[in-house]
Amino acid sequence: MEKEKTDKRDHILDVAERVFSEHGFDGASTRLISGEAGVNMAMLNYYFGSKEGLLLSLFERRTSTFHSLIQGIGNNENMSSWQKVSEYVEAYINRVFSNNCFQKVVHQELAVRRTGELADKITDMIMQNVIEFRKILHEGIERGEFKNDIDTEMVVATVFGVKAQIVNASHISSLMLGYDTQDPQNMVDKLKPRVTEYLKKLLKAYLLTEHDNAK
Amino acid sequence: MEKEKTDKRDHILDVAERVFSEHGFDGASTRLISGEAGVNMAMLNYYFGSKEGLLLSLFERRTSTFHSLIQGIGNNENMSSWQKVSEYVEAYINRVFSNNCFQKVVHQELAVRRTGELADKITDMIMQNVIEFRKILHEGIERGEFKNDIDTEMVVATVFGVKAQIVNASHISSLMLGYDTQDPQNMVDKLKPRVTEYLKKLLKAYLLTEHDNAK
């Protein structure tokens, strides 16, 4: 009967992640979270100290196994800059689709004015991603592989923005695309490959020099 | 001394728009809103019935003078499809930058699961925009002006997404771009022209056929 060896603490984090993503931090009460998780309300404070502590723990769990993922791509010596961009997009979309509840929470926290430890943590997390991606783009310019008048910051914003529009505003994207973009089956079979392919084509058209592009 | 002829009701809406955009709907208390607006708390319910009614009134004010703006571009007979896209981007970015507080509120409401009249209103508002833009893109494909393998829905998501990433996640964009993207001066002088120019170049590279592109 030991169906799960996952800690109860982890179970709470899973549920909290989903509830936060659906109602937002302020909209999700501790009673709702504990109720959905099937645990006593006091357990939240027992494990995480406070509601904000719960949100903080939620972030720490995800960010712990994240850095090395992207880091490796940029430092690879045997790849062209375009290959790096392509790999980066692939890895980024992969990560987004593998835990989209967490992505929604991040997205919501970015949209409101917050201060404190958590806000700094989120900022750091995003900015490391930004810097790493931008480095690849600058390298591509120096190598002459990319056009030299590209707006690197905007390119970064494009990848993040398209992802946010599709994954985070799921109600709209479902109507736009004609199927439930929240359904896990659709996400893997239809949405994920479509977004990945589109982003690659889009960036290829914008980034590459005419010479490379015509090949 | 008649500095403002704006109704007090309108003043409350202005303040509420800002406070909602900063704290989110659930995070903004009626006490905070009424306090910032310098009016008694009961005035909110007197004018708008409820907190949700306030949010609703806020949306109705903005959507009333919105439809005709975009509508005219798509139906213009004397413009090429690319000109239409270009004009659309210009008009869209213009609108976004002219009332970015409202845009933030919309953005936040899209990110949480809500039901009821307001949710439907927001969905309608966005989808009308989506449909109108998509129509232009399809027309461009039929005319042979655009590539025939472009992903029209993703193109729409790109324009919306880039805007959201820059305007709504202002904390990140400020760090990325190196200046305060909330400062009205910067918005008009730097941010707005930069986003507009970038989106045009990006879409031009992706949409146009090689023939048109090489001109």
Next chain:
DNA sequence: ATATATTAATCAATCGTTTGATTAAATTTG
């Protein structure tokens, strides 16, 4: 038996909303 985990009950604070009274403005009446 000691430490850890879990519970029901309760806390003060804050939430959105309502109330009843008061003032200002507009309308009706004489």
Next chain:
DNA sequence: CAAATTTAATCAAACGATTGATTAATATAT
């Protein structure tokens, strides 16, 4: 026009409900 009456606007105070958090007691496990 002036007095009387109605309507609209505004306020301080309080409402019940819900919030996040804490307690003290109990159960479980080592």
